[in-house]
Amino acid sequence: MSLLLVRAKATARLKVSAAQLVWLLLADLLLTAFGTWLMVGTDSSFNRYGMASAVFWVPLILFTAWASARAADDDRKTLPGAVALVAIGIVGTVIQYGMILGLPRLGDDFAEASAYLYWGFFVWWVIASIVALARAQQLLPEQRMGAVLAVLGLLIAPQWLFKDNSSLWIPHYDEAAAAAESDAEQARYAAVTHEAMLYTQPALLDDALAHIAPGRPGVPELFVLSVGGHGNQDVFLREVRAVDTLFRERFDAEGRSLVLVNNPATVNTLPIASVTALARSLKVFGQRMNADEDVLVVFLTSHGSEEHRFDLSLWPYRFDELTPEVLRRELDAAGIRYRALIVSACFSGGFVPPLAEPNTLVMTASRADRNSHGCSHSADWTFFGRALFNEALRDTYAFDTAFTQASAAVAVREAAEGYDPSEPQIAMGEAVAPVLTAIERRLQVNAMGQGQMAGVSPPDSRVAAR
Template identity: 40%
Template sequence: MSVPLAVSGWLAPVVFWWPEAPADVEAAHAGLALTDEVVAAQPQLLDDALAALQPPHPNRVNVYGLTYAPYAAEDVFMRESAVVARTMRERFGANGRMVELVVNPATTTTLPWATPLNLRKAIAHVATVMDRERDVLFVHLTSHGGADGKLASNTWPLKTEPMTPELLKRWLDEAGVRWRVISVSACYSGSWIAPLAGDGTLVMTAADADHTSYGCGRRSELTFFGRAMYEDALRETWSFTEAHAAARKLIEVREKEAGKSDGYSNPQISEGAGIRDVLQRLHEQQRGAR
């Protein structure tokens, strides 16, 4: 019990346990190796990532970004986090303003874990660095999603709670983040629209509330939404709404070609009137910088 006792103070609300691994989990994934090195590194990784955030440039719309990939058993979510972070840095000037939260055996000593508390801490800290009247916080969440609206967490042998849109909204509200772009890459993610929508928020999802998304298996390089939105569409525009519209078309074609049998995923979007003006300024700013 020495390892879980050592880290329980900084990772709450994570509940630590040492049960026998379920057969399906054990077969699918070896889980996280909680070595002394990993346990010692994790708190410092988050502190270092947050301390490295750069202050905003004055008189500009600055983009700060967080990615959240809490499913360790499939590398597709780790890869998607990296692709999304790279696109935000290269296309939206977020270099020095991105934090990746990822749970994966390959990143346990390089990236802070995607746990609910780490996400809450990251949101709270970013809010103290950014200009909350001018700047935008971009949050991309990628995992399996359930019809109940919960984002799956796979951190065995740690047990972490699934993320929900209600939790995310509460933490953004508590931090005083005014302008928000939220991207949810998961099955049934359209259920996140209503809880998060508002004047200062743009919400984009990989599916509606009744359909699965596609491309989130162990052999997938990227999800269909991640590839269409962040590798394809946002390379052609700085408008999230234009990119989402283009991604919808790409996804529909690709899902048909792949033989998706349960219907079009039908990605959704909701844009508040307030954030629309901010993102238009961002679009013009980035276009003018090229």
């Protein structure tokens, strides 16, 4: 702990020997094994293939200490440097696992503060490692740059560039449960291949579009189109349904919302999500909206690709690809002026440049070269969907404020579960911003009136004060 606190006398207490280094390495390995066991869960089995990931840092530490010693032209300083790095790493590992397991328990109200705390500690850990290495090797001032470069270049960078997410522990495999799941999966697609779907789907889309109400003149409103793309995971179905409900109930979009979704369970009840269905829906929305005051919210949730293609898949059908260029083309063709486009998918940041313009707000769940997370078949929400819709937009009507809150919450959850940061993106057009603000203020006034009637205070009172 003294090393982590950068105390001057901390390195003097180290009893440097090869045996001490071996024991410290073993202690850190045991701590890593225990920490990953707590994260995966007690109902898990040891994974010997995860050992490569667990000991990946050992040669890096030794090489880092040696490189720093070579910068000082004294190979004898390698052992003290390695001991100092491992010793400070043990304390850092304990604190890191404590934060990963403990910070989520603070709740969503502390999400942003938790993210700063976690990454702040990581930066401090790096700085303390540099100081401990320089002091343990008794480097002269002109030699200390070698310690800085060694830690940053040899110890930190390779672990970021060549990260192996193999865990020492994996959940128990239940063969009977896996067989039952396989049978259920086959039964799941029976409705999709039934010929009745070919006749049911056009009627479902026509009926849904017929019920889209026209905008009210002089009342700035949101119209909402929610699209669940990948048909093999129920999380996207749950998400579009929940988002549709949120906008109808909280954002006054009743009668002005539509769900398109690919899922075997809904092929006879909801319109499927295809480029053709999307284009037809956008055309109807464009006809029903008041172009100068209404905003169309398009929420897209699915898997994404590095080529920035949004996954519209429903086996055994093969739908046209949905790219940001296709989406913009159909929005333009429909004559929709103001747009709020929210894309929740891996690599979705690639949608920002083709779609961003003055009349458009674009939000994505990740950077153009990053994965987003939370696409579990059993989950109710993806990480980004939960943070933005189920949390932030229940407390505010402001999309930009909600995005800031959601990004912080996503960062905390990703760190807690060991994922690389997705880094959600946003581009707010200068022309659409005041239109969204007008809608936010109207919704806030309505909420204040309802709150006064009910005798309670509404959320997000700061909107009215803008």
